Amino acid sequence: MDIPLPTIAVVGLGTMGTGIAEVLARAGREVIGIDISDAAARRAARALEASTARAVGRGRISAAERRAVLARFRTFSDLRAAADAGLVIEVVPESYETKLGVLRALDGIVAPSAVLATGTNALSVTRLAAESARPERVLGLHFFHPAPVMRLVEVVSSVLTSDRAVAAVTALARELGKEPVAVGDRPGFVADGLLFGYLNQAAAMYECGYASREDIDAAMRLGCGLPMGPLALLDLIGVDTARTVLDAMHAASHDRLHAPSPVLRQLVDAGLTGRKAGRGFYTYEAPGSAVPVPDALTPSPAAGAVPGRQVASVGVVGSGTMASGIAEVFAVAGYGVVLTARSPEKAAAARERIAASLARSVDRGRISAGARDATLARIVPAGSADALAEVDLAVEAVAEDLEVKRRLFATLDKVCRPGAVLATTTSSLPVVACARATSRPADVVGMHFFNPAPAMKLVEVVRTVLTCDEAHATVREVAATVRKHPVDCGDRAGFIVNALLFPYLNNAVKMVGEHYATPDDIDAAMKLGGGYPMGPFELLDVVGLDVSLAIERALHREFRDPGLAPAPLLEHLVAAGCLGRKTGRGFREYGRR
Template identity: 75%
Template sequence: MDVLSTLPTPEPLPLHAVAVVGLGTMGAGIAEVLACAGHPVIGIDTSDVAARRAVAALAASTARAVRRGRITERQRLDALARFRTAPDLRAAADADLVIEVVPEDYATKHAVFTALDAVVRTDTILATGTNALSVTRLAADSAHPERVLGLHFFNPAPAMKLVEVVSSVLTAPVAVASVTALARELGKEPVPVGDRPGFVADGLLFGYLNQAAAMYEAKYASREDIDAAMRLGCGLPMGPLALLDLIGVDTARTVLEAMYAAAHDRLHAPAPVLGQLSAAGLTGRKTGRGFYTYQEPGSEVVVPDAETPNARTSNAPQAPEVQTPAAQTSGAQTPYAEAPVAGGGPAPVRTVGVAGSGTMASGIAEVFAVGGYAVVLAGREAAKAERAKARIAKSLGRSVARGRLTEAARDAALARITTSGSLAAFADVELAVEAVAEDLTVKQRLFHMLDEVCKPGAVLATTTSSLPVISCARATSRPQDVVGMHFFNPAPAMKLVEVVRTVLTCDAAHATVRRVCHQVGKHPVDCGDRAGFIVNALLFPYLNNAVKMVQEHYASPDDIDAAMKLGGGYPMGPFELLDVVGLDVSLAIEKVLHQAFREPGLAPAPLLEHLVAAGCLGRKTGRGFREHARA
């Protein structure tokens, strides 16, 4: 038994008056949260401009809240009256809590804490908003280390629910209990964490952002495709490069430098492009340019620049050639039938063959049928293919029940699907898509058969998520016609398709697949033939790092999941996602990534290997990182 867990939680101290030191975006947001919750707030900043901007921000925010019926005009005026500003730290003399949110520089923060030691009461709690610097060092260098802790809000503070409460080995339990109670009073979700760079949320987030920056720097994929892949493939609110611009490229680099200094994990060594952009003053939205270019400094509006795709550089079809989602409900689609474009343009596709009879195969067949294509669905046996078609019928029936599809469109889509127990039925297809087991030998055998039965010029596509596409291509006599077409599960719902071209894939095959993706309402992103493509190469190291946090007893799965959902806007926490994906599947992908890149930080966490060895694979076995009811 953990002796500490048996100790009583100390009674929290009442924290009424609060001083916020630093009235930038974060400081002003924290002041707004406190003032609207009924606390007298003293905002302290040496810049009169920052102070006036903070007052104006509170006035504008509360005015919007009145217009939306969230508060009354009286409540608005009371909140404004509770907030005052001052240029000197002496204004914090009567505060019960001081929250410091000055720039991420140790000397600056240390100067603030030293000055506060001479001003505030001995029972006043001092909190730092750092997410990169050592809370322990700040505490040790202060006059009363027991009252110093970290209180890490997330931007924008009024909207984001997460607050990380960071205690050092010097922090008094009563200080932790007091700020935890305050966070709950403010309507936030406090998560207790220890003192290490990045804590939980940023500790996972910034490694992922760094790898995305490195992926862009290597010219593996465009900034637009990297961001679209993570938004559409993982349901994230923002792509990683857009998020770096929002956070600030210089801020991200500072956090990563601290993380690397603490653990020497090369995955946290800042990508050189972050240093180059910072040195050039291109630090994101706040300067008007970072990975993207913005309308003006501080604007969120992206404007075209030299890297922006256009009709001449993009393979996307022009607007008149794309069926709208509304048109897809009518059953009146007509697939593209234009002649091939000179110079490697897309070839006409009327019929698509889908090899496989599992969940992914039936989902992909449904996508093509609803998109207007004639579909040949081939399983290892005719009965398996028929069962897959029955599964499609049920799925389409659900779409009708939810108003997403008309009955006529459902009937038309089903009529477009024919089934077969043999790949010989693919003789006339223009595009053949395999969706069989994720086993290279199985896929190579199937591609050898497709090579024999498909007509010359047909594009052969694999849906692999982790195997080398070139190995499938070399199993044929026409590797130039082979491409990766990685759908995401469930295929009818997920908008993303990673289009993977090998060193041998011809322009026509690539253009054909992109055009077909647009025709069926999907968003294609281009990437090269390397392990993980875009999404898995960024997603699974993040999941692996979450497992390492639990393995090191830094945080629990529940706290980590809460941190990423509430602090990062993720639709699922990493341990929820691991249990859904399957721990065995996750381990296999992480092994592939480690083998491909030979990066020590990508080695699968031993805890994940142990759970897989024990048969704890997630939802499908009833136990993974959590217990699950068997289906």
């Protein structure tokens, strides 16, 4: 028997509670908003008035529909107002005692058939349910901020929750136009369980001085297509909220990667909790503002900075997709490019790949036929590294094998003129090992492009302990010239992007291996709840499970953290030859190729 939910109470009219109330009222439900603060209730009513006025202005609803929505929302300061509600959603502060107090009080107010939902994303739903009078009707209903916009809703069951209650709220979520994902009771559930581990690692990366806050955020936006960088996102969520969630996750998992980074405590203790305080990792115009302003940590052009060397010609070594893409990037920017491979035939084939890419750009109206021809004319294929004798910058994009790269750098050392900068595009190998294969390690630097190189805007500029200022400046200047965004990082496994991305992917695999959630549910959760362009399993199958495993192993070797050990399921799939799209099967099956 279905549970009718014509009237729904929302307890706690902060930002999230107000958003949930709006979603419900717009969907035709009678909404009882309850908050002990009259000021909060008034803010919630004003927020609904403002949002519906905007909707009328944009032609999304009529004035009559707006009046009906506003009439369906009533506010009260007493929990007894929830007596007639078939569902009560509590969104009070993330405190176990506070939430339990609300649920226990509701036990004596609402009908026995009413469903009680907690909006927690860090506390135990099972524990809250067990201490209520009717644990079978208590579940978690986790909306995402901003609730009117975000489509994901996690429906959290405990071992005590009845199927009837789950079915009722799942049906409601669909009626609201949301995508409900069923999950079990563990801190963070799916989306936050993956998101907050990643955010914590970004905070730790910043705290140790490995990269600036601006470079960390730019790297994840431009390298992964994320809507916000992790440190800006922590400021939006609230540094105090993040620390609470991580504390709960660590208590459950005992995984050091979930232990809140000390910088989070320091910021919270100082009252620097993010946007709501006007300062967190960044400084904002005012408390509650979304506009960052320069502060003492904002980078500025360094006075007397060493200028880079003049670069007129570039050599690219390799014949694969990445090498071709990088050569295209340089040629489009006006550089003369020598594209070398192991044979003249391979070099010519790489140039033909570039010609095909440029032809697609002409067909799409991005460049003219004349620009295509001029770009191709700047690319000279060669079957030997000897052709690189006069280039100013040599960039290798050969196989991700350290010995192969070291042999190549020894060759480049002999062939390239003195003063030429030698760059590697490695994503996981030590740059300094390549540098030491030469007699000029000061001129060797990492220049990590992202695939596809013509489209992706990020370049990680990797400086070793031996790299000189001139070589580093040269690569940064060249990256800017080819219209890429350079970010600085040191020579350690994963650099910025892979060091933050692959532990997140690995944790997603662990969730599946532990039978907590399916790849489909996890992908949906991260796309709909986190704004990710691809779910983790979609991305793993595109990258290649073997490539992903190699990066995971490199990170584990470098940092020796048990939490970075590759997930057993990933190891098993690679051993079985299920490598993703390229083999037709990874976490999903694909058509024969």
